[in-house]
Amino acid sequence: MGDSGLPPVGDPGLASVGDPVPAPVLELRGVRASYGRIEVLHGVDLSVARGSVVALLGPNGAGKTTTLGVISGQLPPTAGDVYLAGRRVTGAASDALAGVGLCTVPEGRGVFRTLTVRENLRMATYRGVRLAEVEERAYGLFPRLGERRHQLAGTMSGGEQQMLSLARALVTDPEVLLLDELSMGLAPMIVDDLYQRVRAVAEQGVSVLVVEQFARTVLGVADVAAIMSTGRITSVGSPSAIESELSDAYLGAS
Amino acid sequence: MEDVLRYLVIFALQSAAVYAVAASGLVVTYTTTGVFNFAHGAIGMIIAFSFWQLSSSAAWDLPVLPSLLFCLFVLGPAIGWLLDRVLMSRLGGASTITTIVATIGLLVALVSIAGIVWPQSQVRRVPDFFEGESITLLDVNVSYHRIIALVAAIAVAIGLRALLFNTRLGTAMRAVVDSPDLTALNGANPRRIGSVSWMLGCSLAGLAGILIAPELPAFTPVALTLLVIQAYAAAMVGRLRSLPLTFLGALILAEIENGLALAQAKEWAGSFSPSLGDLAAAAPVLMLLIVLVVIREDRAALRPERFGFKVPRPSVASVAVSMAALVFVAAVVSVTGVFAVGTMNELGKGLALGIVMLSLVLLTGWAGQVSLAQLGLAGVAALAVWKLGPVTGLVVGVVATAVVGAIVALPALRMRSLYLALTTMAFALLLERVVYGENALVESFQPFASGNARADRIPGLEGDTAFFVFLAVVFGLVAVGLTVIRNGHFGRRLAAMKDSPAACATLGLDLTVTKLQVFALSAAIAGLGGGLLAMWKVTSVGRTDFALLEGTLPGLPLVLVAVIGGITSVTGAVVGALLFVCMPLIGSRVPALKDLMNLAPGLAGIGLSKNPDGAVLQVAEAIEEARAARADVDPLAAPERLGTDGDGTPGRITADEAALLDDELGLSWHR
Numbered sequence: 015m016g017d018s019g020l021p022p023v024g025d026p027g028l029a030s031v032g033d034p035v036p037a038p039v040l041e042l043r044g045v046r047a048s049y050g051r052i053e054v055l056h057g058v059d060l061s062v063a064r065g066s067v068v069a070l071l072g073p074n075g076a077g078k079t080t081t082l083g084v085i086s087g088q089l090p091p092t093a094g095d096v097y098l099a100g101r102r103v104t105g106a107a108s109d110a111l112a113g114v115g116l117c118t119v120p121e122g123r124g125v126f127r128t129l130t131v132r133e134n135l136r137m138a139t140y141r142g143v144r145l146a147e148v149e150e151r152a153y154g155l156f157p158r159l160g161e162r163r164h165q166l167a168g169t170m171s172g173g174e175q176q177m178l179s180l181a182r183a184l185v186t187d188p189e190v191l192l193l194d195e196l197s198m199g200l201a202p203m204i205v206d207d208l209y210q211r212v213r214a215v216a217e218q219g220v221s222v223l224v225v226e227q228f229a230r231t232v233l234g235v236a237d238v239a240a241i242m243s244t245g246r247i248t249s250v251g252s253p254s255a256i257e258s259e260l261s262d263a264y265l266g267a268s
Numbered sequence: 269m270e271d272v273l274r275y276l277v278i279f280a281l282q283s284a285a286v287y288a289v290a291a292s293g294l295v296v297t298y299t300t301t302g303v304f305n306f307a308h309g310a311i312g313m314i315i316a317f318s319f320w321q322l323s324s325s326a327a328w329d330l331p332v333l334p335s336l337l338f339c340l341f342v343l344g345p346a347i348g349w350l351l352d353r354v355l356m357s358r359l360g361g362a363s364t365i366t367t368i369v370a371t372i373g374l375l376v377a378l379v380s381i382a383g384i385v386w387p388q389s390q391v392r393r394v395p396d397f398f399e400g401e402s403i404t405l406l407d408v409n410v411s412y413h414r415i416i417a418l419v420a421a422i423a424v425a426i427g428l429r430a431l432l433f434n435t436r437l438g439t440a441m442r443a444v445v446d447s448p449d450l451t452a453l454n455g456a457n458p459r460r461i462g463s464v465s466w467m468l469g470c471s472l473a474g475l476a477g478i479l480i481a482p483e484l485p486a487f488t489p490v491a492l493t494l495l496v497i498q499a500y501a502a503a504m505v506g507r508l509r510s511l512p513l514t515f516l517g518a519l520i521l522a523e524i525e526n527g528l529a530l531a532q533a534k535e536w537a538g539s540f541s542p543s544l545g546d547l548a549a550a551a552p553v554l555m556l557l558i559v560l561v562v563i564r565e566d567r568a569a570l571r572p573e574r575f576g577f578k579v580p581r582p583s584v585a586s587v588a589v590s591m592a593a594l595v596f597v598a599a600v601v602s603v604t605g606v607f608a609v610g611t612m613n614e615l616g617k618g619l620a621l622g623i624v625m626l627s628l629v630l631l632t633g634w635a636g637q638v639s640l641a642q643l644g645l646a647g648v649a650a651l652a653v654w655k656l657g658p659v660t661g662l663v664v665g666v667v668a669t670a671v672v673g674a675i676v677a678l679p680a681l682r683m684r685s686l687y688l689a690l691t692t693m694a695f696a697l698l699l700e701r702v703v704y705g706e707n708a709l710v711e712s713f714q715p716f717a718s719g720n721a722r723a724d725r726i727p728g729l730e731g732d733t734a735f736f737v738f739l740a741v742v743f744g745l746v747a748v749g750l751t752v753i754r755n756g757h758f759g760r761r762l763a764a765m766k767d768s769p770a771a772c773a774t775l776g777l778d779l780t781v782t783k784l785q786v787f788a789l790s791a792a793i794a795g796l797g798g799g800l801l802a803m804w805k806v807t808s809v810g811r812t813d814f815a816l817l818e819g820t821l822p823g824l825p826l827v828l829v830a831v832i833g834g835i836t837s838v839t840g841a842v843v844g845a846l847l848f849v850c851m852p853l854i855g856s857r858v859p860a861l862k863d864l865m866n867l868a869p870g871l872a873g874i875g876l877s878k879n880p881d882g883a884v885l886q887v888a889e890a891i892e893e894a895r896a897a898r899a900d901v902d903p904l905a906a907p908e909r910l911g912t913d914g915d916g917t918p919g920r921i922t923a924d925e926a927a928l929l930d931d932e933l934g935l936s937w938h939r
Contacts, residue, residue, distance in 0.1 A: 088449060112455035120453065126446040133439045140440070140455035182454070 127168025293472025309496025315474030344471030373873020591744030622845030623797030636766030646798025647814030673791020719810030
């Protein structure tokens with residue numbers, strides 16, 4: 015990748031010798047973040063192991079999207095650190111992080127609406143893959159995109175836009191994939207299909223962190239789930255264990 | 269037939285080519301960075317003057333081709349890169365009005381720099397490329413220079429098309445406009461892409477400047493800078509987005525200009541023919557105005573815009589006390605004769621122009637409507653005072669200015685700040701060229717155009733001492749009156765309209781009427797200032813007192829200095845007015861500081877990109893913080909504790925806290 019623009023390797027003691035659990039590819043330690051003077055993350059700890067799907071769930075305003083914003087370099091944390099494959103990357107710029115394999119599919123159709131499908135895919139070449147290869151893989155994953163390569167992305171249906179967004183992320187072999195509300199505004203069948211593809215890439219070794227407000231679908235593909243509420247992670251566990259806590263988290267019962 | 273060919277094909281195509289090059293640079297930077305560069309023409313001017321410096325036999329006399337290549341491929345990109353690093357990087361996420369002020373600051377600074385480096389005492393000329401050489405096309409001699417201009421425009425069109433649609437960099441440049449965040453998430457660096465856009469935009473501005481320079485009647489910084497109006501007009505046809513439509517706009521404009529020139533040459537309009545030339549000069553401004561009015565911005569006026577200024581709400585009593593103090597100081601200064609006559613002249617001008625600045629406090633500071641035409645509007649009342657006498661003239665002038673102000677407001681009813689700034693700038697130039705200008709449409713305005721009009725003072729106030737105190741009293745009364753308005757129902761309506769036009773509309777507030785009222789009132793205040801300025805000067809009143817960029821105290825720097833003083837407070841207008849007149853005054857008294865004083869408004873305008881609140885508010889805040897520090901109270905802590913139980917956990921908002929919030933927000937819920 016050459017000069018990644020990232021900070022130097024930081025604390026190497028993420029996984030101590032003999033640790034039976036593999037070192038997390040992505041880890042957050044005591045992350046705090048604010049919008050102006052209002053703190054919205056009050057010390058978030060979270061880790062994502064290689065090849066696993068972690069679902070981050072919680073009601074509106076819990077701080078899920080902000081957490082992704084901090085990881086992807088869009089919002090510098092006020093305290094705490096973010097580690098990517100053992101390297102401290104706190105505060106690194108989004109483009110530098112994307113360059114080393116952190117790929118984000120943001121909330122609400124992460125496509126360039128005024129660019130064509132092909133031009134949208136061309137933007138993925140900034141992560142070091144040739145356009146021809148990007149196109150071949152994207153159209154292989156989602157043949158519909160190949161049919162619409164010259165269409166403006168903004169004129170496609172919601173599901174097709176989400177396919178494009180996901181394709182752009184998947185075709186460059188990311189290390190870590192961050193997905194924000196992939197299901198928003200989509201028909202349940204399309205959501206199921208998209209999440210099956212997410213499961214498939216995780217099995218190829220990609221670490222995935224999924225943020226979802228509507229939890230049931232994502233719990234079906236996640237290895238680990240965490241509930242977030244008012245800026246803190248309140249519980250972490252297996253999807254089945256977390257599922258039973260969901261109604262409390264969403265309805266505010268203690 | 270030969271003339272028709274010459275004017276409507278050869279001349280028009282060459283003008284269109286140059287306008288298209290200039291406008292495409294403007295569009296490229298706007299679409300890829302979101303910053304509309306008011307200084308685009310000024311940058312082209314600096315590069316054109318640098319080209320003259322390098323290549324002219326009257327200067328360094330270097331070969332033309334290396335000079336040209338240096339200007340286009342080294343100097344232009346270097347200026348673009350520097351601009352991006354120094355200015356634009358600080359404007360990321362800034363409000364539209366802050367970017368407008370910063371780029372106008374750059375425009376004013378560059379014009380001042382050109383005035384210092386290339387003094388206007390020397391007459392300069394940029395020769396055509398391959399001067400004197402031409403070919404014959406359809407029986408018309410076409411100079412090589414014109415052919416080069418045309419080829420350059422075609423090359424720019426093809427080059428830009430290829431760059432933007434066939435390369436990864438171009439795709440990323442368009443992607444940044446769509447979403448800078450998403451661009452970064454894809455691994456491209458939006459800052460670097462912005463840098464490239466500025467480098468390209470500046471080079472295109474330079475190319476346009478160099479191509480047009482030989483065609484200008486006068487090769488001066490202001491003339492070259494204002495050529496940007498043609499670029500604005502052409503770019504607006506493409507709605508600042510479409511390059512093909514921008515090129516079409518350039519062609520239409522060139523055809524209109526050259527068509528009018530042809531009609532003038534052929535005397536097709538009989539005795540009105542000479543006026544057609546003036547109309548040709550005003551054509552770009554008129555076209556810009558028409559395009560801005562016609563262009564449809566869907567529901568743009570209802571979209572809230574971020575407004576970079578904090579708006580204080582001082583009590584009427586405190587402003588009344590400060591204004592009484594101002595009048596007292598003015599009386600002491602005037603009666604004791606502590607200052608020389610020259611200084612008093614400038615201070616009096618400052619008070620009159622301060623009233624014009626007060627009109628901006630109301631319009632821009634409180635209502636969030638940008639206007640670059642306030643000084644131009646003030647000229648309407650000055651004209652009336654000159655023509656109709658002091659009392660009748662002032663009354664008629666103020667009313668007429670209010671009416672004109674409301675007319676300017678009509679297109680503004682659904683405009684965003686940027687378009688409003690452009691419209692008012694175009695309107696100010698229209699007034700300057702068509703009404704106040706040397707070729708004014710009304711022949712009897714000629715003395716005003718040449719700066720020889722004479723305005724009598726109000727009977728009983730003929731003496732300098734009395735009139736100076738009168739100016740201070742009027743300033744004070746307007747300031748107190750505005751504060752009453754600010755604290756009253758109308759002031760709250762303005763604040764609400766600025767914060768969220770959509771919310772206001774849903775609450776039943778008539779935005780159209782409110783905007784018309786505020787524009788008319790503000791114009792009336794500007795008119796009052798203009799009429800009083802004419803009376804204070806008595807003699808040599810004229811166009812340059814109310815021009816946009818020319819004269820000692822022009823309109824664009826006036827807006828800048830008003831913002832520097834603090835556009836949201838009436839005391840800011842006092843500081844602004846003092847700065848405005850004192851800077852040239854200091855420059856004339858201390859020759860060593862003359863250049864710095866000329867540069868100061870522009871540089872300060874650029875500096876405002878980081879601190880848009882202006883001097884008065886910043887000083888007031890610093891005092892408040894110092895006071896709080898002495899009392900060991902955190903001035904910011906109180907609002908944060910609202911709604912919590914003191915330890916940060918959520919709790920109830922108490923009645924006292926609610927009252928505090930109401931007070932802070934200017935609400936009246938009658939709890």
